[in-house]
Amino acid sequence: MNSTLTTDRQDERLSGREGLRGAIADVVERARGGDLGVIPVVVGLIVIWTVLQILNPIFLSSANLVNLTLESAAVGIIALGIVCVLLVGQIDLSVGSVSGLSGAVLAVLFVSNGLPVWLAILAAVIMGAAIGWVYAQLFNRFGVPSFVITMAGLLAFLGLQLYVLGSKGSINLPFDSALVNFAQLDFVPPWLSYCFAVIAAIWLFASGYLHAQERRRAGLSSRNLSTLIIRSVALLAVLAFVVYYLGQTRGVGWMFVFFVALVLIMHYMLSRTKWGRAVYAVGGNVEAARRAGINVKAVYTSVFVLCSSFAAVGGILAAARLAAANQSSGAGDVNLNAIAAAVIGGTSLFGGRGTAFGALLGIIVIQSISSGLTLLNLDSSIRFMVTGIVLLLAVVVDSIARKSRTSHGRA
Numbered sequence: 491m492n493s494t495l496t497t498d499r500q501d502e503r504l505s506g507r508e509g510l511r512g513a514i515a516d517v518v519e520r521a522r523g524g525d526l527g528v529i530p531v532v533v534g535l536i537v538i539w540t541v542l543q544i545l546n547p548i549f550l551s552s553a554n555l556v557n558l559t560l561e562s563a564a565v566g567i568i569a570l571g572i573v574c575v576l577l578v579g580q581i582d583l584s585v586g587s588v589s590g591l592s593g594a595v596l597a598v599l600f601v602s603n604g605l606p607v608w609l610a611i612l613a614a615v616i617m618g619a620a621i622g623w624v625y626a627q628l629f630n631r632f633g634v635p636s637f638v639i640t641m642a643g644l645l646a647f648l649g650l651q652l653y654v655l656g657s658k659g660s661i662n663l664p665f666d667s668a669l670v671n672f673a674q675l676d677f678v679p680p681w682l683s684y685c686f687a688v689i690a691a692i693w694l695f696a697s698g699y700l701h702a703q704e705r706r707r708a709g710l711s712s713r714n715l716s717t718l719i720i721r722s723v724a725l726l727a728v729l730a731f732v733v734y735y736l737g738q739t740r741g742v743g744w745m746f747v748f749f750v751a752l753v754l755i756m757h758y759m760l761s762r763t764k765w766g767r768a769v770y771a772v773g774g775n776v777e778a779a780r781r782a783g784i785n786v787k788a789v790y791t792s793v794f795v796l797c798s799s800f801a802a803v804g805g806i807l808a809a810a811r812l813a814a815a816n817q818s819s820g821a822g823d824v825n826l827n828a829i830a831a832a833v834i835g836g837t838s839l840f841g842g843r844g845t846a847f848g849a850l851l852g853i854i855v856i857q858s859i860s861s862g863l864t865l866l867n868l869d870s871s872i873r874f875m876v877t878g879i880v881l882l883l884a885v886v887v888d889s890i891a892r893k894s895r896t897s898h899g900r901a
Contacts, residue, residue, distance in 0.1 A: 530887045531851045542862030552738035563749040564808040566853035569831035571800030573849050574793040578773045579841025580636040582797045584643035589805025590820020591651040597661035597815035618802025622795035630787045660816035673810035677741040687729035695722035756846035773841030834884040
């Protein structure tokens with residue numbers, strides 16, 4: 491309650507500030523209150539890009555950034571599911587195994603059994619959703635910790651993946667299939683990319699304006715019109731430059747657009763729907779949410795199902811990107827990178843704080859580290875160590891921000 495009053499007082503102080511100065515003051519004031527948002531990850535990304543560009547001028551080349559976006563999509567989608575689970579204070583350690591199993595199921599149904607590719611994709615995603623539902627039942631009905639449930643799933647589904655692939659151990663996907671083309675060769679036409687940039691800017695302004703109108707009708711303070719316009723124009727400028735720069739080589743891949751579209755959908759679901767408010771409420775204080783009439787079990791079920799479904803989609807795209815499903819699909823660092831991306835992107839391990847954009851920003855940070863160190867011909871051990879340090883820093887920042895919000899709320 492105190493933190494809510496503090497936020498309202500901040501909004502009241504900022505509601506009268508116009509233009510760019512008001513927008514900057516808004517960000518500064520919220521940061522002082524512990525609401526850092528995406529500031530740490532954006533600053534970290536700028537630092538990482540600057541260092542890697544100094545060490546290797548090829549890093550920020552258009553060709554490398556196009557590859558970076560495509561390589562980010564599959565694991566980024568898996569990280570999007572992790573964000574949902576972390577928001578309610580839980581964890582899913584099996585997303586890597588579920589993604590690998592989904593790729594194997596897709597390959598067997600599509601290549602070995604000759605089913606249409608869309609039907610094989612649907613079957614793999616439904617399987618992922620079913621896994622999440624089973625997790626939720628074990629958690630809701632028997633109270634088994636999500637850590638234990640998903641750890642068991644990690645081992646079980648890894649074994650099932652090996653069983654599904656059989657003695658071959660690897661199944662190649664046809665290079666001329668629509669799925670492989672989507673992951674490797676399909677790029678958005680330049681004119682359509684610019685249209686997407688304009689639509690994104692209009693959407694940001696419209697959603698912000700409607701939200702401000704709702705707050706005014708409720709008698710609450712809201713962002714002024716000039717701030718909304720500045721945000722939208724800034725977004726348009728950034729996106730237009732990105733489209734132009736990536737267009738110097740191949741452009742924006744459809745697979746990355748698909749990833750961003752999922753991020754936008756989940757952002758809307760989390761920030762503008764009753765379900766999203768329930769997710770944050772459960773993550774903030776589960777007992778208070780239950781007393782407020784929220785169906786806590788249904789919320790847990792929904793996030794576990796979403797997490798496993800996104801893991802399945804990510805596994806399908808990873809197989810398409812490689813044009814094969816094998817015993818190493820979903821293994822290695824896929825699991826850890828997905829979880830690290832969500833945390834680095836600003837999703838709190840304590841639950842109740844984070845956004846869908848965290849998955850996008852977090853995976854770009856991780857993929858940037860991987861791409862940059864690969865260009866420098868450094869051993870993968872260095873990449874693991876650097877990623878671990880970045881992850882630790884992200885958790886430290888989250889812990890400091892959490893203490894700042896607590897002390898600010900008491901004040």
